[in-house]
Amino acid sequence: MPIESNTLKELREIVLWQQLNKQVIRMRDGDAAITSAQQKALQQFCFDFNLFHKLTEDPLIEPIPLALVTNFSGRNIVTINDGRWARCLETLLKDVFVLDLELALADAFDAMTEYCRKYELLEPASARADMDDDDALYSVISQYNELMETQRRQLPELLLDLYGVKAAAIVALMDRIGANLTLGYDKGLISIDLHQSSDKQQLADIYRREFCDRALRIIDHLTAAHIALKDMDLTSFFDEVESLRGSNPMIVDFITHERELFYRQSAMINSFHKALLTWYGTKKNYSVTICDVSPFAFLKNPFPEV
Amino acid sequence: MRKTCEQCPKYENCKELCEEILNQIEKGDEKSNDSLDFDSPYKRDFSSIENFSDKDVSNNHSGSLNMGSWERKFLDEAIGFSIPSYKKKLKRQFNAFLKCNSITSIAIRTNAKKQDIQQKFQLIIKRVGSNLIKALKKSGKISSQEDLFDAVTTPYKFKRLIA
Numbered sequence: 367m368p369i370e371s372n373t374l375k376e377l378r379e380i381v382l383w384q385q386l387n388k389q390v391i392r393m394r395d396g397d398a399a400i401t402s403a404q405q406k407a408l409q410q411f412c413f414d415f416n417l418f419h420k421l422t423e424d425p426l427i428e429p430i431p432l433a434l435v436t437n438f439s440g441r442n443i444v445t446i447n448d449g450r451w452a453r454c455l456e457t458l459l460k461d462v463f464v465l466d467l468e469l470a471l472a473d474a475f476d477a478m479t480e481y482c483r484k485y486e487l488l489e490p491a492s493a494r495a496d497m498d499d500d501d502a503l504y505s506v507i508s509q510y511n512e513l514m515e516t517q518r519r520q521l522p523e524l525l526l527d528l529y530g531v532k533a534a535a536i537v538a539l540m541d542r543i544g545a546n547l548t549l550g551y552d553k554g555l556i557s558i559d560l561h562q563s564s565d566k567q568q569l570a571d572i573y574r575r576e577f578c579d580r581a582l583r584i585i586d587h588l589t590a591a592h593i594a595l596k597d598m599d600l601t602s603f604f605d606e607v608e609s610l611r612g613s614n615p616m617i618v619d620f621i622t623h624e625r626e627l628f629y630r631q632s633a634m635i636n637s638f639h640k641a642l643l644t645w646y647g648t649k650k651n652y653s654v655t656i657c658d659v660s661p662f663a664f665l666k667n668p669f670p671e672v
Numbered sequence: 673m674r675k676t677c678e679q680c681p682k683y684e685n686c687k688e689l690c691e692e693i694l695n696q697i698e699k700g701d702e703k704s705n706d707s708l709d710f711d712s713p714y715k716r717d718f719s720s721i722e723n724f725s726d727k728d729v730s731n732n733h734s735g736s737l738n739m740g741s742w743e744r745k746f747l748d749e750a751i752g753f754s755i756p757s758y759k760k761k762l763k764r765q766f767n768a769f770l771k772c773n774s775i776t777s778i779a780i781r782t783n784a785k786k787q788d789i790q791q792k793f794q795l796i797i798k799r800v801g802s803n804l805i806k807a808l809k810k811s812g813k814i815s816s817q818e819d820l821f822d823a824v825t826t827p828y829k830f831k832r833l834i835a
Contacts, residue, residue, distance in 0.1 A: 373697060376673045378783065380693065383677070388687050402684050409683055413674050422783040429792070431758045447758065471782075472760035478781045479768055481689060487697065488777060498775075498790070499828040507794045508825070526758070623787040 374487070375419065381477050382421075383412040385470035386434070393463060400463070404438030411442050411661075418474070420662060421467060426627050427665050430522045431468040437461050442661045446668065448526055450533035457540065458549065458556070458656060503616045506607055510624060513603055518587060521631055525668055527584045532670045535576035539569055539654065550653065554660045555671065560652040573654050574646075578672070582642055588635050600628050634669055641672040673697070739813075739834060746807050747800070747834060754799035765789065766796055770831055793827040801830055 390408060394400045411417070421444070422428050431447035435455050441462065445451065452464045482488045514520060539558060540547060542565075550559040560566040586592065593599055604625045611617045645651060655671040658664070673696050677683065680690075739747065755763045765778050775793065779786045808814045 373673070374780070377689075377693075377697065378781075380673060380677055380689070384687055384689075387683070391685060391687070405684055409678070413678065419783060425785050425788045428784060428788065429759070429762070431760070468758065468760050472764045475761060475764050475768070475782055477688070479773065482777075482781065485694065485697065488780060498786070499826050501825045503790070504794055504826040507791050508798060511791065511795045511798065522759070620787045620790070623785060624791070 375416075377481070377487075378418040378474065378478065379413060379416055381481070382418040382470060382474045383409055385473040385477065386412065386465055386467075388473070389465050389470065390463075398463065400438060407438050407440075408436065411436075415661070418471075420665065421471065424665060425623070426521065426630055427668060429520075430525060430668055432471075432664075434465040434467050435459065435462050436465060438463070441659065443657070443659055443664070444662055445657065445664050446525055446529050448529045448533065450537075451529040454533045454536045454540075455657070458536070458558075498616050500614075500616055502611065502614055503620060506611065506617050506620065509607075510600075510603065510620075513600055517600070519600075519631070521668070524584065524588075528581055528670050531577055531580040531584070535573050536654070536656065538572050538576050542569060542572065549656075551659075554658050554663070556656045556659050558654040558656065560654065563652075566652045570652055570654075577670075578642055578645055581670070581672075582639075585635055585639060588632075589639050590636065604628070634667060637667070638669040638672070645672050742811070743804070743808065743813065747804055750800045750803045750807075751796070753803070754796050762792055762796075766793060769793060769827065770834070775827070790827070797827050797830040804834075 386408060387405065390400060390405055394405075421432060433445055433447035433452055435441075435443040435445055435452065437459075441459070443455070444467070445455065447466060447468050456462055456464060518524075536558070543558075543563065546563070548559040548562060550557045560569045563569055604621050607617065607621055657671055673693055676692055676696065677686070680686070680692075682690075751763070751766065755766065761782070765782065769775065769778060775786055775789050778784070779789050782789075805814070
């Protein structure tokens with residue numbers, strides 16, 4: 367029996383929570399001290415915020431592998447699912463656990479597939495046969511993919527690289543500072559406070575070298591100055607395809623969709639680039655921002671805090 | 673349905689949909705029921721629900737490339753190489769697509785835009801397809817003059833080719 371859209375939405379939320387609950391059960395059955403009240407808090411978090419919808423509503427964010435850093439009692443941070451970065455947060459925030467949202471969403475997909483098949487929750491496949499098996503459309507998609515690869519624009523890869531260097535920089539600082547590390551909280555941001563360190567300038571230099579310099583190199587090819595020099599940037603590609611294939615609605619849909627993502631991604635890269643340049647321009651900067659600890663800050667801007 | 677879950681005392685060990693939720697789906701009733709009997713025996717048999725992720729995508733096809741077990745194994749490996757290990761969702765979605773799911777139905781289940789899935793699948797078939805055709809030529813399964821992959825311009829054509 368095909369189900370109502372609202373029911374499907376609710377089902378996705380429940381199934382995602384169940385997959386996260388599976389991870390928690392595995393942890394609990396291992397040696398993690400997780401109480402039933404904490405498990406309940408996770409369920410509440412998933413349902414109250416419509417976690418499935420929240421994690422999948424933005425096509426720019428959807429391909430990024432995500433993790434949930436949680437203490438199961440009030441602190442929940444959605445962030446990138448990178449082992450080095452997760453270990454950093456675990457060390458700094460203490461008493462938190464990391465749940466693999468990417469795996470949970472993959473498991474939720476499998477479960478939904480099976481439920482939909484077994485209980486005929488969606489219309490039969492024949493009723494939804496895709497009408498877009500169109501050579502012209504996929505030829506445009508192939509060209510687009512090639513440009514994205516040539517320009518090394520894929521957001522998940524960029525972010526994994528950036529959070530990798532961010533984690534390396536923080537680990538280097540933690541190693542150097544040791545037990546004297548002081549964390550600061552301000553306006554939802556958590557940071558390492560270097561002001562009290564006798565060698566604060568050397569520590570700031572480590573951060574500049576390990577994170578800022580390397581991050582700048584990672585995004586260098588996507589900054590405005592470099593993009594302007596390219597023979598064929600994506601904007602020209604979108605315009606050209608639209609002028610040549612504007613009569614094909616599927617191609618127009620695809621281009622419109624990707625163009626919007628491209629502009630948003632470019633704005634985020636520019637903003638991150640600007641933040642790096644501002645950091646360089648700020649003298650006596652002895653505070654290292656780790657991340658925004660509000661639950662969904664990452665979904666609004668997935669680039670690391672500078 | 674969510675209210676049912678919120679009120680259920682068995683949440684600590686909950687891993688799959690229970691009879692109560694499935695009944696609500698069947699009735700199309702989204703209203704909560706305050707007198708739920710969580711101890712009532714399940715009427716449905718969940719034992720046949722398979723773990724999709726563990727399934728081998730290679731066993732359900734017999735088609736135009738006449739792929740044998742070696743080619744199937746190669747196809748699985750090629751898919752593995754073509755999708756980075758951290759993209760777990762994408763790998764499951766692509767495998768589901770190769771089995772029997774349409775791009776539209778995958779988009780519905782994942783709350784994704786169809787355009788995103790088209791773009792990702794096209795990237796995968798480009799990577800998987802070229803490697804697969806090279807291997808088939810090398811093994812003599814297809815002649816070196818034949819360039820089947822040139823004809824494979826869409827995910828659906830790829831699926832038909834390996835079916």
